[in-house]
Amino acid sequence: MDAITVEASQQQWHTELVKRAKQSVEAIPLSQALGRVLAEDLTAQSDMPPFRKSPYDGFVIPYQSQVNRFKVIGLIGAGEVFDGPVAQGEAVRIMTGAPIPDDCDTMIMQERCDFDGEYITVRGEIKQGDNIVPQGEECSTGEVVIKAGTVLDSGVIAVAVGLGYATVPVYTTLKILVLTSGREIIPVGEPLTAGKIYNSNLFMLTNLLAEHGFQDIMTYHVSDAPELLDREIAKVQELSQQADIIISTGGVSVGLFDSMPAIYKAIGAHTLYNRVLMRPGAASYGGLITRKSGEYTLCFGLSGNPTAAYNGFHLLVLPILRFCQGYANTELMSVTLPLGAAIHKKNPFDRYVQGVITYTAQGAVFIPNRVFTSSALLGLAQANGLAKLEQGKHSYEIGDRIPVLLLKNHN
Numbered sequence: 001m002d003a004i005t006v007e008a009s010q011q012q013w014h015t016e017l018v019k020r021a022k023q024s025v026e027a028i029p030l031s032q033a034l035g036r037v038l039a040e041d042l043t044a045q046s047d048m049p050p051f052r053k054s055p056y057d058g059f060v061i062p063y064q065s066q067v068n069r070f071k072v073i074g075l076i077g078a079g080e081v082f083d084g085p086v087a088q089g090e091a092v093r094i095m096t097g098a099p100i101p102d103d104c105d106t107m108i109m110q111e112r113c114d115f116d117g118e119y120i121t122v123r124g125e126i127k128q129g130d131n132i133v134p135q136g137e138e139c140s141t142g143e144v145v146i147k148a149g150t151v152l153d154s155g156v157i158a159v160a161v162g163l164g165y166a167t168v169p170v171y172t173t174l175k176i177l178v179l180t181s182g183r184e185i186i187p188v189g190e191p192l193t194a195g196k197i198y199n200s201n202l203f204m205l206t207n208l209l210a211e212h213g214f215q216d217i218m219t220y221h222v223s224d225a226p227e228l229l230d231r232e233i234a235k236v237q238e239l240s241q242q243a244d245i246i247i248s249t250g251g252v253s254v255g256l257f258d259s260m261p262a263i264y265k266a267i268g269a270h271t272l273y274n275r276v277l278m279r280p281g282a283a284s285y286g287g288l289i290t291r292k293s294g295e296y297t298l299c300f301g302l303s304g305n306p307t308a309a310y311n312g313f314h315l316l317v318l319p320i321l322r323f324c325q326g327y328a329n330t331e332l333m334s335v336t337l338p339l340g341a342a343i344h345k346k347n348p349f350d351r352y353v354q355g356v357i358t359y360t361a362q363g364a365v366f367i368p369n370r371v372f373t374s375s376a377l378l379g380l381a382q383a384n385g386l387a388k389l390e391q392g393k394h395s396y397e398i399g400d401r402i403p404v405l406l407l408k409n410h411n
């Protein structure tokens, strides 16, 4: 099987996914909706605001040219309605947010009024129509206010509540199985013995998923020990039945104990690609399990090397996860930024370089991580951008403008 580009891998997934059913939908209370993805448009059930209202505390009047003294005939607090007539020369005291009486067209802040308990005298010129928030200023009944595919964050939930929605239709959450692999990998907390390393990718992947709103995660570690393989395959098979997505790290290259492609094959996956034309992260696998029921599980094998796995997650996995979860925006945002340091490196394939986007008086700059090789770990602690170096271009100088994916700004 030939190696494919990042873009071709994404295209291949989309071709496969077009044939499959959409994620199912459930209605949930807004109190539980944070981070979920809206499955239907939310429309305004009334105008917003639903009535003409006062933006300040003060007095409302029917405007009359040359008149600045008015008899105060009533009081309206927020939540109250003044339904009596207001004649010329009369005013009604009004509080912020209260509805404007039908007869009134002008509102005056109380700081401009001398009020003797019966009459107000207004200082300065009165402008007809001042300080009235019109009904429907923001939207009219029936307008689509929030589109399907939007993430329910604090702002969106506040709007949904303001529109009167108590529950919202959302896509059911994807169930994700994260597999780590390798006999050398030990849980953090145990003493580090010769040849072993801690399972940093487990935390990297599960937390990346959580940061991107994917919370329903199972985990399992495959040792890659040949004598345990059958048992481990059986366990992965069992867990995979409940998973919409499997993401594994390690064991995907050509080493003697690189068993992940064999495991995917054993659990019924059909391979889409097993090598990607990028560095780091060339050792990446994509496969699909289709069950008799029509249900399916997407399988993403990432490299065990931390930088390669981190890049692979963002480039190969995340846009497809977002698509499957129903997000309207599936891609990470890309910006063109000047390089803050030169990079001289052979690039036989597109190379993705982690780094930090910083802000200077001249604007944003991308500073590449000092070490951005496949096995680098420490750069993950600071990376907020992923720059793309073009295949065949081996020298980049300070100030060269390059495309950078924003790793932390997602919606």
Ligand SMILES: Nc1nc2c(c(=O)[nH]1)N[C@H]1C(S)=C(S)[C@@H](COP(=O)(O)OP(=O)(O)OC[C@H]3O[C@@H](n4cnc5c(N)ncnc54)[C@H](O)[C@@H]3O)O[C@H]1N2
Pocket (backbone or CB within 6 Å): 180, 181, 182, 184, 185, 197, 198, 199, 200, 201, 202, 249, 250, 251, 252, 253, 254, 255, 258, 280, 281, 282, 283, 302, 303, 304, 305, 306, 308, 374, 375
């Ligand atoms: N002869 C060849 N050797 C290699 C090739 C090749 O084409 N021919 N490809 C290289 C490339 S490219 C990469 S990338 C790695 C990919 O290796 P695997 O995905 O099979 O991963 P492992 O061998 O299991 O591990 C690589 C590295 O990462 C460490 N690791 C693994 N899991 C974790 C974890 N959960 N947390 C932290 N670190 C982890 C592991 O100990 C290894 O050091 O293969 C090249 N070799």
Ligand code: MOO
Pocket (backbone or CB within 6 Å): 278, 279, 280, 281, 282, 283, 284, 303, 305, 308, 374
């Ligand atoms: O997949 Mo490897 O990361 O190209 O180094």
